[in-house]
Amino acid sequence: MSGKRRDFLKNIVRGGALAGIAGICAALGMRKNKYQCNGQCGDCKPDSSAECPMGGDGYVWQIDPEKCTQCGRCATHCVLAISAVKCVHSYSMCGYCDLCGGYQRSDAKGRTTGAENQLCPTAAIRRKFIEDPYYQYTIDEDLCVGCGLCVKGCEMFGNGSLYLQVKHDLCVNCNECAIAAACPSGAFRRVPASDPYLLKGGSANA
Amino acid sequence: MRKIFMTAKTQRHKGGAFSFLRVFASLRSITLLLWFGFSVSAQAEFRFPMPEFASGYEHPLVVMPAPSTAMVGWDVVVLLSTLTLAAIFVLKRRNRREIFLLTLFSLIYFGFVRNGCICSVGSVQNVAAGLFDSSVGVPVTVLIFFAAPLIFALLFGRVFCAAVCPLGAIQEMVAIKPVKVPPAVEKVLSIVPVIYLGLAMVSVATGSGFLICRYDPFVGFFRMGASFPMLLVGGLLLLLGVFVARPYCRFLCPYGVLLNWASKLSRRHATITPSECIQCNLCADSCPYNAILEPTSEKAPEARGTGARRLGKLMLLVPVLIVIGTGVGGLLKDPLSRMHPTVALAERIAGEELGRYSTTTIDSETFRASDTPNEKLFEQAVEIKSDFAVDGRWFGAFIGLVIGFKLIAVSILRKRTGYEPDKGTCYSCGRCFKYCPVKEEKT
DSSP states (O other): HHHHHHHHHHHHHHHHHHHHHHHHHHHHOOOOOEEEESSSSSOOOTSSSSSESSOSEEEEEEOOTTTTOOOHHHHHOOOSSSSSSEEEETTTTOOOOOOOOTTOTTTTTSOOGGGGOOTTTTTTEEEEEEEEEEEEEEETTTTTOOOOOHHHHHHHHHHHEEEEEEEETTTTSSOOOOHHHTTTTEEEEEETTOOOHHHHHTTTTT | OOOHHHHTTEEEEEEEHHHHHHHHHHOOOOHHHHHHHHHHHHSSSSSSSOOOTOOOOOOOOOOOOOOHHHHHHHHHHHHHHHHHHHIIIIIIIIOHHHHHHHHHHIIIIIIIIIITOHHHOOOOHHHHHHHOOOTTOOOOHHHHHHHHHHHHHHOOOOOOOOTTOOHHHHHHHHSSSOOOOOOHHHHHHHHHHHHHHHHHHHHHHOOOOOHHHHSSHHHHHHHOOOOOHHHHHHHHHHHHHSSSSSHHHHTTHHHHHHHHHHHHOOSSSSOOSOOOOOOOHHHSSTTTTTOOOOOSSSSSSSSSHHHHHHHHHHHHHHHHHHHHHHHHHHHHHHHHHHTSSSHHHHHHHHHHHOOSSSSSSSHHHHHHHHOOOHHHHHHHHHHHHHHHHHHHHHHHHHHHHHHHHHHHHHHOOOOOOSSSOOOTTTTOOOOGGGOOOOOOOOO
């Protein structure tokens, strides 16, 4: 085969490859995503049933607290040394109980707040007296490892006001979340970065 | 939620502690617990409604930091500018030092600043997921990261590998004492990335996850933390990389397969010599990647006709290889399907039911707690397995096709009058440039 003819064929194949890549990208780039419009991306009106166009803001991982079964893998499977999953406390759902099922072991012998009675392995739950008999519980995120032990306790004995969420100041947003791949209850899903939390108890801070 | 509090207010309890003890007490009796649960759900959503505080207490706000998206736009800008710079350094300036500095920059930016995660190598899976499943959207950034290096390879060769890919960059840094791998070994091992690519595609097509991301050996270093096996594999690869330059790029990288094909068609490609090769042989040992092709000898190596006959035979062999690949791929159904979590869970549950295991796993416990009947899980697993049977055949056929084409490529002898880079495997790293004594002609 002469060099000229080979170059000609090569040009055709190269053109075809370029067109193919462009075609794939165009087809995928135009595709609408499956999330319903929440009006936050600014590209469409709120409450319209239209689907948001892909692009602009990306997608991030989040835990659906309704599906989470507190298996403990969030603490062990995150690619970060200390998991990006942290316990979140919905104050509006909390009963402010003295004996808190998330704070203390279920077999706590006395009503002391001594370390031996605490459920959290890293003592990340802070307890503050408000007024008799109510206490406020706060999560120290620097200490929280996302093990979900308190979440389990709170779900069992309390209101379920403690729950796990991926904290996006920590999450590196992997292409495939290592925890999501290991999650036994399918609680992880992608959510739009403009609305990156699946909060319990209604609006963000209520 | 507010509404619930209002309705519950009429039945205020006298303190969390008392109710909590009541729960503990009720735990002793399942019936009591059931009664308690029902009564709660009947009156309100919460067991212990939020108290009304006499002291005027107001609860603190929960901080929910938003994800940082500021870098995403920059990533595309940095990718396109580093690719352009790499092409200029390789083709116009022919300067190894500049290429190396750009590689260092890419290692720092895409590696350590961006934690190795927006990466062209992994983007193949997102694009594949979009192609296999019409409900999956692919962000524009990911599409650009997939397409730009391939388009640059079609035009200028693998300049992405040379100076942009952080995985290549980290290996480039440790390639201190490269030894020559026998070309035959190199050729045989070059099928491994194709198999890896095929497996990754099967994994995406069946919804088993992103293998390439899961087994990315160097991302643990970029993030400064990973599981021990991951760091061990990455460390061993880097150690190997001291002697065998770029082991991941050459013998594993699935995206490199696509770049290899694209680069073979490249419009302009890095050349060893800026002008005419004088066959001085000085560059021959400069390439640590076996990517320099020697000039062919003057004498015709074989009689006319032998080559054509061999080519004909190999062309007949290609469909045979595809058929064999399809058969083997179909047999891989069972081992392959175990990478899908549902199939793995179904096998675990079945094994536990048969008493094969003495313990349960988190997965099997969670499944049992979900009250899904076993039969439903088994049905799903069987369905997924049949997907694997189909995808496994495609995978086998693909591998057969690639092996066939590789054999044909090896058998075709092209005349070369000088030392040339192998356009497919050359990473355009520029090491050979300074070995060439020929100076650029002034035009």
